[in-house]
Amino acid sequence: MADTTDEFGADTTETKSLWLDDVELEIVRGRVPMVYVEAVPVRVDEVGQLTHVGLLLRAMPDDTISYAIISGRVMWGETVRQALMRHLDKDLGPSAFPRLPVAPTPFTIAEYMPDPTKTGFHDPRQHAVSLAYIVPIEGDCQPSEDALDFAWVTNVEAAGLAVSGEMTGGQDRIVRRALGYAGRLH
């Protein structure tokens, strides 16, 4: 699981003192599970039915390319909705106009662990419990410099891409669960 937002890059000095520097984060990550949010950006038609899934094309630490959904940490004192909006804005730009769901309940959860055999979700850095949401996007996406590209793929393509191993950490399973939840998994 790659954080799709560089959470420290844009911090002001003030919030830096409240939150964590990289060294502290490293220590804390070995002691308690981190709270994460993940968002599957989607396009819907005029009756609200999912037609496309939005994917970030990213350079991974091992120099391979991978598709990813929006993913990032919830900060201390930040609500889940605030964290979702922050990561969506950072990754999709200010003109995306994401529509967060009315219910605070995620459509699924994912438990990322350093041991890849434990849950099937893998993050070498940490144990993270991720709350995943489907988020309709009404505007235009301008991915940040972190992401190489952003693409809308059909629900059929999304299921196919996911299967072919081009997503890491298990995010392909979150995309398939999202398609199933939306009644669009064939």
Added chain:
Amino acid sequence: MADTTDEFGADTTETKSLWLDDVELEIVRGRVPMVYVEAVPVRVDEVGQLTHVGLLLRAMPDDTISYAIISGRVMWGETVRQALMRHLDKDLGPSAFPRLPVAPTPFTIAEYMPDPTKTGFHDPRQHAVSLAYIVPIEGDCQPSEDALDFAWVTNVEAAGLAVSGEMTGGQDRIVRRALGYAGRLH
């Protein structure tokens, strides 16, 4: 449970022959459960959180006034999404811009019966199984002539109104379930 849409008024001759006249409907209603959809119209804030519930103010058959949510039958050959859009358009007008949820799963179901003691949901005319959805409204509502008025009330007021018995058939319970589902029931 009052249908909030006069389902026959706007039918063309062609669809009338396909669907049911009032006499046939009366007979069928005594034989099988009807499929209904219900929508709780809501306003949400910039992070998607429910702030207001929309209620129709209606004259009831017994000349009392009652608050109601959107409610109506699913026609033969019509999808649940099409039925929701049809009833929302009829009751809230063409400028409401309702945003149907991505998932086809209702947030709750209600089982209306002629016997009011069976499930707590009561419809003297029929046994109806209703799929209920929370629907954010982005535009302006112009209720049809069927409804006397339409009002946005805060989530706190919605829970209060519901308790005070100004909704019939058990719709007040659907509103409270909606508030609970949206994390806004205090």
Added chain:
Amino acid sequence: MADTTDEFGADTTETKSLWLDDVELEIVRGRVPMVYVEAVPVRVDEVGQLTHVGLLLRAMPDDTISYAIISGRVMWGETVRQALMRHLDKDLGPSAFPRLPVAPTPFTIAEYMPDPTKTGFHDPRQHAVSLAYIVPIEGDCQPSEDALDFAWVTNVEAAGLAVSGEMTGGQDRIVRRALGYAGRLH
């Protein structure tokens, strides 16, 4: 979609008069959508995680063999829970001890239509709106004479069988949605 329960076989004379004979049912089926319930029987491990899916092996009208989940009509005056228990008892026998979920909300809905292109769920006889539930089974299953056999398959096998076209009407999609909902779709 085959009804997995012969709904008239066990009716007493009294209930027969209240419900529908075959001719009436034929007529009503062409006028309004029918309310159906469907159950995906599952085995769970000691921490509640899905391990196996139960499938009925059935002879189809066209003499082929097909896997099926539990499926049947909701009768007039019957609650959804009562209908689920009736169909589970009929199909899995009196020692199955099914555990219906606490929430009345289905995990998904399926809209079966005579036109197979409309929703992807197909029933040549009728338009049916089906509420689907995942039901853990604690006891032993003794399928009725209607079903040739009953088999527990692993969640991995369930996804595979489903894909290979051995389920009809679109029930394979309900099984995959169930696996996704339960966090067991790989």
Added chain:
Amino acid sequence: MADTTDEFGADTTETKSLWLDDVELEIVRGRVPMVYVEAVPVRVDEVGQLTHVGLLLRAMPDDTISYAIISGRVMWGETVRQALMRHLDKDLGPSAFPRLPVAPTPFTIAEYMPDPTKTGFHDPRQHAVSLAYIVPIEGDCQPSEDALDFAWVTNVEAAGLAVSGEMTGGQDRIVRRALGYAGRLH
């Protein structure tokens, strides 16, 4: 929000070194949100419908008495299901036979903060994101010495108790959301 399980009492020396001592926990709690699980224990009838809610009667730090649901931290490396089972076993004893739901998705989430005005959920010690589950109990409950008593109350009493302010931190709202989710909030 009181942890209903003394999470350190039963730890072996080995796991103690892996997990956190009280001083470390205090530090980490000020830096990142903690992951919590909460369980609303319920009794269900023969068709799976909620009839009673189980509540722990506890002595609070300020010497008052309060009703509480099961609540506790997810440890590093522990799955959400394992954490739920650990806290249920600790609080309800080894003969409770809790039935965890099939889906990993909580029925709601609660965000506890030191600032009581932020979300309405209050924990003076920490920011905790809690995943809440409804858990049918099939056996007998023998609450640990931490809890003074354990009581089954009807769904109607549960809603009433909750309103009367005898639960702290906002857990009364979780009980009401649970009743709404289960279709049992009147």
